[in-house]
Amino acid sequence: MxxxxxxxxxxxxxxxxxxxxxxxxxxxxxxxxxxxxxxxxxxxxxxxxxxxxxxxxxxxxxxxxxxxxxxxxxxxxxxxxxxxxxxxxxxxxxxxxxxxxxxxxxxxxxxxxxxxxxxxxxxxxxxxxxxxxxxxxxxxxxxxxxxxxxxxxxxxxxxxxxxxxxxxxxxxxxxxDADHHDLVLAVTSHAPHLIAYTMVGVADDLRRVTDSEVIKYSAAGFRDFTRIAASDPTMWRDVFLNNKDATLEILGRFTEELFALQRAIRIGDGDHLHAYFTRTRAIRRGIIEAGQDTDAPDFGRARKA
Amino acid sequence: MxxxxxxxxxxxxxxxxxxxxxxxxxxxxxxxxxxxxxxxxxxxxxxxxxxxxxxxxxxxxxxxxxxxxxxxxxxxxxxxxxxxxxxxxxxxxxxxxxxxxxxxxxxxxxxxxxxxxxxxxxxxxxxxxxxxxxxxxxxxxxxxxxxxxxxxxxxxxxxxxxxxxxxxxxxxxxxxDADHHDLVLAVTSHAPHLIAYTMVGVADDLRRVTDSEVIKYSAAGFRDFTRIAASDPTMWRDVFLNNKDATLEILGRFTEELFALQRAIRIGDGDHLHAYFTRTRAIRRGIIEAGQDTDAPDFGRARKA
Incomplete structure (x- = not known):
């Protein structure tokens, strides 16, 4: 070249x-x-x-x-x-x-x-x-x-x-455009990072579940969060302070949806949960088709460091 | 054998x-x-x-x-x-x-x-x-x-x-023990799955960011959520309905922490954010040391299907 x-x-x-x-x-x-x-x-x-x-x-x-x-x-x-x-x-x-x-x-x-x-x-x-x-x-x-x-x-x-x-x-x-960039990234990156940081922090705080249990049994779901939540603290502090409005807007919508799903769990509304989980599956398919991830099942598969 | x-x-x-x-x-x-x-x-x-x-x-x-x-x-x-x-x-x-x-x-x-x-x-x-x-x-x-x-x-x-x-x-x-199992899994798996499902649903709902943008630009963070949120809907509906109390307890704590971090973003408290993000890094290190994930940097790395 x-x-x-x-x-x-x-x-x-x-x-x-x-x-x-x-x-x-x-x-x-x-x-x-x-x-x-x-x-x-x-x-x-x-x-x-x-x-x-x-x-x-x-x-x-x-x-x-x-x-x-x-x-x-x-x-x-x-x-x-x-x-x-x-x-x-x-x-x-x-x-x-x-x-x-x-x-x-x-x-x-x-x-x-x-x-x-x-x-x-x-x-x-x-x-x-x-x-x-x-x-x-x-x-x-x-x-x-x-x-x-x-x-x-x-x-x-x-x-x-x-x-x-x-x-x-x-x-x-x-x-x-700059503003649209900041909104798109709030959805695809900034809000997910804050959520992952939060969940890892909650696990660390919960004294009835030991850190070693969290670490040992982190196979399904949480392990991916810890990977996200290991990113550079200074970089991410600056991201949130400098994309405040878009991040807070997305987090507000996230909390609304989360409360709706929590309510469905509390009242036992299985149909609501099933319909929601079916819809989110389609997005994943789109990402794989767009070539931005592999569909090889490495989530949960044995991996030795 | x-x-x-x-x-x-x-x-x-x-x-x-x-x-x-x-x-x-x-x-x-x-x-x-x-x-x-x-x-x-x-x-x-x-x-x-x-x-x-x-x-x-x-x-x-x-x-x-x-x-x-x-x-x-x-x-x-x-x-x-x-x-x-x-x-x-x-x-x-x-x-x-x-x-x-x-x-x-x-x-x-x-x-x-x-x-x-x-x-x-x-x-x-x-x-x-x-x-x-x-x-x-x-x-x-x-x-x-x-x-x-x-x-x-x-x-x-x-x-x-x-x-x-x-x-x-x-x-x-x-x-x-069964009850301890259900609490540990609520932390390491059930709550993270509900959170991932929620975030993917929010992205899908947000009409100012198109689905194709969410899919194309899902490099950092969100992509891992979509993988989690592609799991079997029936299996997960049943998990949440049958581990209701522990899941709702963990989600309650999660929301509390998330609100505290949102507040830190809103008031510009960079020290709070930095300290939180530094602490979560340590857990990741523990998981890698426990052999439950690799520290090879595959998060965000190019992967072709």
């Missing part, structure tokens, strides 16, 4: 940035990858692994001369990083990010941008429950969606170039 | 029963496996696959002469099946089941049992989102727990024989 951006700078060197670097090398889409992380320890680990050509000791140094700069820090830190690098950005460069929330990131980043820099926010829908520079791998984005959120007046060439870049990293791309 | 029960009868021929038959053959623990299912179509499929030596046209015929009879029907059907087979059970035989709820099954089955039959309820913590006779496979129970719930006055030899049988099928076994 041919080079899409001569120099790419990654600000923040966790799971997403390190996976991007591995995937960029696999695809050969950048001549040079520079990187910066706030923590000296993270920079040292990144240097040891070597997924960047240069790990710099300041964000400004990392972005100098870069054709693409990608902010890979928690959503709550995006504004401060943008302020820090703004004056070092090369004219004509594209600035993007990988934040799970788009409206709040745009509001925080846009005011700092100098003329002549193309701001094209993006969000790759990929991740694992692991975090940090050593958790990245080149295949993370393969066959996953990356949502691109062009701004009013965005340069089309800059937008399509970023889309080609993500496609080269293995992703499928779609364009979406 | 040597034979543990000469003849084993499986009543109900879905995912669990068909997996048991495959695993019994793998282990060589039974000379003959008989089976019965209420639906003629299921019996025909089972005959085609051939995991039983004989598929019978009545439950009484299937259990005649069996040394072990295992009820593999939904929890709500156990009582009626027990009444139907009671007079055909061989003296000295063991009657067991695989229901996800134990107190209600014991209350429904025990009154029908003739003298001289050993009733040893059990619950293998294994399953997939698929159901029916063609979804079974021999490895389903490998390294999973099977909880054995001996009754007051249970014959120890009958209990340990059933434990050896499940171990031969690949499972780990533990003994537990």
């Amino acid at each position: 041919s080079v899409i951006y001569e120099r790419v700078a990654l600000i923040g060197l966790g799971l997403i940035a390190s996976s991007m670097a591995h995937a960029m090398r696999r695809a050969g889409v950048a001549d040079e990858i520079t990187g910066f992380a706030r923590s000296a320890e993270t920079r040292d680990v990144a240097r040891d692994i070597g997924f960047c050509d240069r790990v710099c000791d300041s964000a400004a140094e990392a972005v100098a001369g870069a054709d693409l700069v990608v902010l890979c820090v928690p959503v709550g830190a995006m504004g401060a990083v943008a302020a820090e690098i703004a004056s070092a950005l090369k004219p004509g460069a594209t600035l993007s990010d990988v934040g799970s929330v788009k409206r709040a990131v745009i509001d925080a980043v846009a005011p700092h941008l100098p003329e002549g820099v193309h701001f094209v926010p993006a969000h790759p829908l990929a991740g694992t429950e692991h975090s940090g520079p050593s958790s990245g791998f080149a295949e993370l984005f393969d066959n996953r969606w990356c949502l691109i959120v062009p701004q009013e007046g965005s340069d089309r060439a800059a937008v399509t170039r970023l889309e080609s870049f993500w496609q080269a990293l293995g992703a499928l791309t779609d364009e979406m | 040597s034979v543990i029960y000469e003849r084993v009868a499986l009543i109900g021929l879905g995912l669990i029963a068909s997996s048991m038959a495959h695993a019994m053959r793998r282990a060589g623990v039974a000379d003959e496996i008989t089976g019965f299912a209420r639906s003629a179509e299921t019996r025909d499929v089972a005959r085609d696959i051939g995991f039983c030596d004989r598929v019978c046209d009545s439950a009484a015929e299937a259990v005649a002469g069996a040394d072990l009879v295992v009820l593999c029907v939904p929890v709500g059907a156990m009582g009626a099946v027990a009444a139907e087979i009671a007079s055909a059970l061989k003296p000295g035989a063991t009657l067991s089941d695989v229901g996800s709820v134990k107190r209600a099954v014991i209350d429904a089955v025990a009154p029908h049992l003739p003298e001289g039959v050993h009733f040893v309820p059990a619950h293998p913590l294994a399953g997939t989102e698929h159901s029916g006779p063609s979804s079974g496979f021999a490895e389903l129970f490998d390294n999973r727990w099977c909880l054995i719930v001996p009754q007051e006055g249970s014959d120890r030899a009958a209990v340990t024989r059933l434990e050896s049988f499940w171990q031969a099928l690949g499972a780990l076994t533990d003994e537990m």
Whole structure:
């Protein structure tokens, strides 16, 4: 594959940035990858692994001369990083990010941008429950969606170039408006994460069921929740604080439905339960048909670590 | 391996029963496996696959002469099946089941049992989102727990024989009291399933986010919920109706915690969120250390069907 951006700078060197670097090398889409992380320890680990050509000791140094700069820090830190690098950005460069929330990131980043820099926010829908520079791998984005959120007046060439870049990293791309993105993600990701965190916390609190029982007998259902609830706490704190309205709206609807099902259990309305559970089965079928999961029965199957 | 029960009868021929038959053959623990299912179509499929030596046209015929009879029907059907087979059970035989709820099954089955039959309820913590006779496979129970719930006055030899049988099928076994079983499972399985069903239903209802968006962008979090929410509707209706008190108690606690986290989001209390999310991470680590899941980052990783 041919080079899409001569120099790419990654600000923040966790799971997403390190996976991007591995995937960029696999695809050969950048001549040079520079990187910066706030923590000296993270920079040292990144240097040891070597997924960047240069790990710099300041964000400004990392972005100098870069054709693409990608902010890979928690959503709550995006504004401060943008302020820090703004004056070092090369004219004509594209600035993007990988934040799970788009409206709040745009509001925080846009005011700092100098003329002549193309701001094209993006969000790759990929991740694992692991975090940090050593958790990245080149295949993370393969066959996953990356949502691109062009701004009013965005340069089309800059937008399509970023889309080609993500496609080269293995992703499928779609364009979406920021507010709609935040609502869709509240449904498909943010509310489910809060629910999983909550359920795992409840299990941990319940003294009549020991932690070791929760751990030993977590075969069916709860185990998947614990996987979700092991995601990076800082990232998720920032997601909820920055996608407050959509998340609270979805959680409100969730609680309403949950109360209706609880009531059906209490009064013994089996027909209501059966009809509800039959309907949800169809959605799963759709996801498998869309190629976003396998229907191999690995849920509950024996797996040894 | 040597034979543990000469003849084993499986009543109900879905995912669990068909997996048991495959695993019994793998282990060589039974000379003959008989089976019965209420639906003629299921019996025909089972005959085609051939995991039983004989598929019978009545439950009484299937259990005649069996040394072990295992009820593999939904929890709500156990009582009626027990009444139907009671007079055909061989003296000295063991009657067991695989229901996800134990107190209600014991209350429904025990009154029908003739003298001289050993009733040893059990619950293998294994399953997939698929159901029916063609979804079974021999490895389903490998390294999973099977909880054995001996009754007051249970014959120890009958209990340990059933434990050896499940171990031969690949499972780990533990003994537990029926009420404690129902509480533990409410936490690790029943409440999480209801929550997953609810969230998938909410997504389906939300008209501003299309079903196709929910399906396409279900990478992070929601996809695992849809897998859980694709489980068999009849089985789960019966679980909730028959483990009502424990499930409602856990859901009550869940709602309390969820409201506390929603409030933290609303007032912007990032410290509360961060502390909560950090605590839930530790449980995941425990599950991996207990060998009940892998820490390979398959959550969000590209998978093609």
